[in-house]
Amino acid sequence: MPFVRCYPWLLSLGLALFVGCDGVGIRNPFAKPAPAAKQTVAPPAAAPSPGTKQPNGVAARQAREAEARGTMIRTASMRGGKTSGGGAMEERLDVHDAVSRIGDDLKNTIEYSPALVVWMVDTTQSASALKRGFQEAAAKFYQELGPALAGKAPDQLTSAVVAIGGATPQFLIDNPTSDMAAVSDQIAKLPSDDSGAEPIFAAVDKALDKYGKFQSQNRAVAIVVVTDEAGDDQDMVDAVIAKARPLGVKVHAIGVPAPFGRLSGLMQTAESRRDGKPAIVQGPETRRLQRINIDFNSAGFGSQEIDSGFGPFALNYLCRSTGGAYLIVRSSALGSWPGNANVYGGEYRRKYPPQYISAEEYQQLLAGNKALAALDAVSYLPQGGALSAPATNFRAGDEAALKRNLDSAQRLPARLAPPIDAIYNRLSDAEGDRDKITDPRWRASFDLALGRAAAAKARTDGYNQMLALLKGGRKFENPSHDTWMLEPADSLAEAGSRLEKVRKQAVESLQRVIDENPDSPWAELAKRELETPIGWQWNEA
Structure with missing residues (x-):
């Protein structure tokens, strides 16, 4: 069958099979862009004016050339x-x-x-x-x-x-x-x-x-x-x-x-x-x-x-x-x-x-929503570190040695806190505009960013606060025990209501990412963040 006769059929087949690449229709690389409003088959070339003679086959050839240049062909050959x-x-x-x-x-x-x-x-x-x-x-x-x-x-x-x-x-x-x-x-x-x-x-x-x-x-x-x-x-x-x-x-x-x-x-x-x-x-x-850019605890x-x-x-x-x-x-x-x-x-x-969208349109989006502007800003802030492998076992008995060990352990959260706070504070302050976000990608990105920043802050500040509490004195429930062990937990109530609120904010945001965006990169990263409890508790041995 000559291609010119089967062309509409091929176009229909291409449209039926079309999946695309990067969410874009794979079109004839050499066709001129079609009108933005619709994807339609180009109309046939206009007939010659009455009385105008065309050499045999020339009109048909010109029509085919115009069609090839002017039609976006979505072909099955571009799939894999x-x-x-x-x-x-x-x-x-x-x-x-x-x-x-x-x-x-x-x-x-x-x-x-x-x-x-x-x-x-x-x-x-x-x-x-x-x-x-x-x-x-x-x-x-x-x-x-x-x-x-x-x-x-x-x-x-x-x-x-x-x-x-x-x-x-x-x-x-x-x-x-x-x-x-x-x-x-x-x-x-x-x-x-x-x-x-x-x-x-x-x-x-x-x-x-x-x-x-x-x-x-x-x-x-x-x-x-x-x-x-x-x-x-x-x-x-x-x-x-x-x-x-x-x-x-x-x-x-x-x-x-x-x-x-x-x-x-x-x-x-x-x-x-x-x-x-x-x-x-x-x-x-x-x-x-x-x-x-914040490291994972279990990186x-x-x-x-x-x-x-x-x-x-x-x-x-x-x-x-x-x-x-x-x-x-x-x-x-x-x-x-x-x-x-x-x-x-x-x-x-x-x-x-x-x-x-263009750079100008993108800036208009940021100007119209504080949550989007905050996410854009914090995405370029210095990297935040993770509280990975901190000191968690502290032997009592020698009060001076215990204090030295606690002081040494607190240097890590003191170093990690500033970049984490810069990210968290900007996002938390803009959370009020979160529900105004209509684009699902932006919404998932904001929720993940806020959840991860809150988790990092809760873990880091919570660890520091729990060490401070131990400095203030603590008695063993079992008199035979001599070691305090700080372990991950699903609570920061002992560290204070402010940090417990941040911990809950982290869990709620991350769980929302998972629930609203299943089978997505955001859900994968949120699950990874939740693998480690966002909190601390003291145990003794």
Whole structure:
């Protein structure tokens, strides 16, 4: 059956099967953005004016080309296998899968319209495994492209290649070429950069200046960014979107998931920076951080690291805003991140998508709600430590020695308290606006932050207060006992009503996170916080 006749059927099938990536429809990379209000099949091209003659087949060909450029095709080819993670089913692609899906839609496009693809590849050290995978996948794509180009114009598909790394991008194939062997050869010879600098958005901005004009020449244009990071210049995203939209250029990305509420995943050793910037930046999935930085009492290696299920915000926002897609790749071959980090998908991603809005709109949200503003502010405060492995056994008998031991033990909470208080006080003061939060992601984030901050304060101040009480004197119930043992408990009543109120606030907030956000990263972190009782009691031996 000719494709032009089965096209509506394929569109319906794609819509029926569509799941998407990062909560975004995976659309034809080379189609112009459709109107924002609806996703509809483009109307057929207008019939020629009466009396106007068209060469045989020209009108039909023009109609097909217009349809290919103007319709967002959601195809089953952009979906992949599923694997379980985080209690849900989540897509797991490798680099070959991602390149293959973009390649399949590219082949669909060149069936009816000339196209230009601009490959922009991160060449820094941390992206070396991703780059190798892309080189292999791109070589296969160009090797298998021949049949799709059979009978087409020599320049039906042209390509450009850009290396990202260092202060400025390298346009390795500057003038788009239809020489597939030359493109494949250049991709195979991509350089390596040891600076660690990744000005991704400045590079895309320059590519738009250079190649955006081709879209107005009836050639579909797509930029594909291949990177393992979020970009050093994420603050440029709004300006780049404003430039890309009028041009009709779609931007896609192949990269790793953002770590949940964090700037980077587990390891920072792949690169070193000489400019003082973080070596690795892979997140967060939201425009700004929405997660406090307080250690867990029972912290283990990687205990706070969760795969967010979304790409880093700025790149994801750029892709979505231009009608493109961010394809998340997860593979052990990529290195330490995402590795075995827990993954949530399914209902979590549908219910809790980040708000893809401009910086100005984001600031308006913060200005309109004290709880949101407080969460934003405390997410950038210095890290709060955990009261892990404190002294808990104190032998009586020698009063001077007991006092020295208690004084020494109290130094730990005295050191931990200031950063914890700064986080807790700001959140607690803004709790009155919590019920005004309508977005489920923001609400879960605020509840988790308040619950964790209150838990840290209750444990730290409670420990300090219980030591102070022992300093004031305490008698053993059993005269044969000589040691006081401070143990975790589900109460701080002995430490005073103020701290018991904070403890209850922590438990209520954390339990609310679990009850209202099941099978989510927030619930996982709240459960982890509640693994250790938020309180203290004295026992004797």
